[in-house]
Structures are given as structure tokens and as C-alpha cells.
Amino acid sequence: MTPDEGREHLTEQLQAVARGDRTALAQIYHLTSAKLYGLVLRILSNRDEAEDVLQEVYLTVWNKADRFDPTRASPISWLAAIARNRAIDRLRALRSRSGHDSAEAANDLPDEAPGPLHLLxxxxxxxxxxxxxxxxxxxxxxxxxxxxxxxxxxxxxxxxxxxxxxxxxxxxxxxxxxxxxxxxx
Structure with missing residues (x-):
């Protein structure tokens, strides 16, 4: 599948999700979950939290797919923005609950895995x-x-x-x- 065909396919799937098609949501998950998980994990540095946020991302997609506008963004860009925003919200919540910036200490640890920018x-x-x-x-x-x-x-x-x-x-x-x-x- 060419990149244009992939973008078109994801756009069609998002439009189907907007109409309530659960199979289309499963297809979107199958096609994008690895990339979005990598993005969320890179921000949160915690697998459990990243998995929870990823679930929230697809719940958001289910509830807001009708707001996707293919003339404004590609499907993967729209999905990545949702994932990034959810991950940052979770990171802020974790920081405020812990009362200190333990997540800041994690920034000093080297990450050998390819980052989301490299994958994209x-x-x-x-x-x-x-x-x-x-x-x-x-x-x-x-x-x-x-x-x-x-x-x-x-x-x-x-x-x-x-x-x-x-x-x-x-x-x-x-x-x-x-x-x-x-x-x-």
C-alpha cells in the first residue's frame, strides 16, 4: 500500500468510526497502535501509564471521529496529536499527584529505542x-x-x-x- 493509499484508507476508516462502525475502530487500532504507543511511551516513560493512555486515545477517537477533517490534517497526524495531548495531560496529573517531579529524573536516563520522530x-x-x-x-x-x-x-x-x-x-x-x-x- 502506498503512503497515499494508506492515508486514504485511514481517512475512510475514521469516517466509518464517525458513523459508529466498531470494525473500523479495530482496523484503525491495528494500523496505528504501535506508532501511537511509542509516542505515548516516550512521553510518559511508563508502560502501564502508556497503555492506559492509549486506551483513552482510542476512546477519544470513537467519540470524536466526526471532528476529523482530512483537509486540515492527515489521519496519523490527527491521531498523534490526540495521543500526545492525552500523554501530556497524564504526565501533568502524575506530577501533581506525586508532589514532585520524579518524571524529570527519568529524562536523564538514555532511551535506546527509536523515537516517534525516527519512526515517522x-x-x-x-x-x-x-x-x-x-x-x-x-x-x-x-x-x-x-x-x-x-x-x-x-x-x-x-x-x-x-x-x-x-x-x-x-x-x-x-x-x-x-x-x-x-x-x-
């Missing part, structure tokens, strides 16, 4: 994304990659870059607008 680079869509990312200045590109593939928050990025939060948000927003323009067919 194998497809045509990812190659286009990488090409477009290269048009953005290195500092902003690093912030975008850290935020969207590493699970870092805007506040964490601003602190590590030594800049005001609003400035970081503005820089990322401008870069995302530029990326959207670059990625549009």
Missing part, C-alpha cells in the same frame, strides 16, 4: 515534514520537535531557552503556520 521519518509524509522543518531556524525547530515529539510543554521550552513564555509560544505559532503552508499540497 520512514514515510513520504514524514520526509515532507522533515524537509519543511529544515526551513525553520534551528532553535525554533528544536522547540517544535521537543514539544510535539518529546512531550515538553511550552513553559519547559521557554525556561530551557531562557525566554519569556509568550515569546516561545509566538515563535512556535509562527513556525507552525509556516510548516502548514509548506506541507499543503
Amino acid at each position: 521519518e520512514t514515510g513520504d509524509e514524514a520526509r515532507r515534514l522533515v524537509t519543511c522543518l529544515e526551513t525553520i531556524d534551528e532553535r525554533t525547530r528544536g522547540a517544535i520537535v521537543s514539544a510535539f515529539f518529546g512531550g515538553r510543554t511550552y513553559e519547559e521550552l521557554a525556561t530551557s531557552a531562557g525566554m519569556p513564555l509568550g515569546t516561545m509560544k509566538s515563535a512556535i505559532r509562527r513556525a507552525l503556520i509556516r510548516l502548514r503552508g509548506c506541507l499543503e499540497p
Whole structure:
């Protein structure tokens, strides 16, 4: 299956899920769960939590598939955004429950597994994304990659870059607008 055929197939499956087709949800799970699990696990660094979040992701897909717009994003991008947001929400909840940043200590441990960005680079869509990312200045590109593939928050990025939060948000927003323009067919 070519990347375009795969994207079209996932789009059709999401539209079927929006109509209440459980078989389509199972198909989406089969096609995307490994990638999404890798993304969530990279953010949470805990297999049990990642599995719980992955279940939440597909529950969200079941409940919100009607909101997917193939003219705004590819199916895998839409699914990855849901997964990333759920994982970050869970990470914040875990941090607030524990009363300390034990998750920060996990950031110092080396991760030998290929990250979600590396896994995505194998497809045509990812190659286009990488090409477009290269048009953005290195500092902003690093912030975008850290935020969207590493699970870092805007506040964490601003602190590590030594800049005001609003400035970081503005820089990322401008870069995302530029990326959207670059990625549009």
C-alpha cells in the first residue's frame, strides 16, 4: 500500500468510526497502535501509564471521529496529536499527584529505542515534514520537535531557552503556520 493509499484508507476508516462502525475502530487500532504507543511511551516513560493512555486515545477517537477533517490534517497526524495531548495531560496529573517531579529524573536516563520522530521519518509524509522543518531556524525547530515529539510543554521550552513564555509560544505559532503552508499540497 502506498503512503497515499494508506492515508486514504485511514481517512475512510475514521469516517466509518464517525458513523459508529466498531470494525473500523479495530482496523484503525491495528494500523496505528504501535506508532501511537511509542509516542505515548516516550512521553510518559511508563508502560502501564502508556497503555492506559492509549486506551483513552482510542476512546477519544470513537467519540470524536466526526471532528476529523482530512483537509486540515492527515489521519496519523490527527491521531498523534490526540495521543500526545492525552500523554501530556497524564504526565501533568502524575506530577501533581506525586508532589514532585520524579518524571524529570527519568529524562536523564538514555532511551535506546527509536523515537516517534525516527519512526515517522520512514514515510513520504514524514520526509515532507522533515524537509519543511529544515526551513525553520534551528532553535525554533528544536522547540517544535521537543514539544510535539518529546512531550515538553511550552513553559519547559521557554525556561530551557531562557525566554519569556509568550515569546516561545509566538515563535512556535509562527513556525507552525509556516510548516502548514509548506506541507499543503
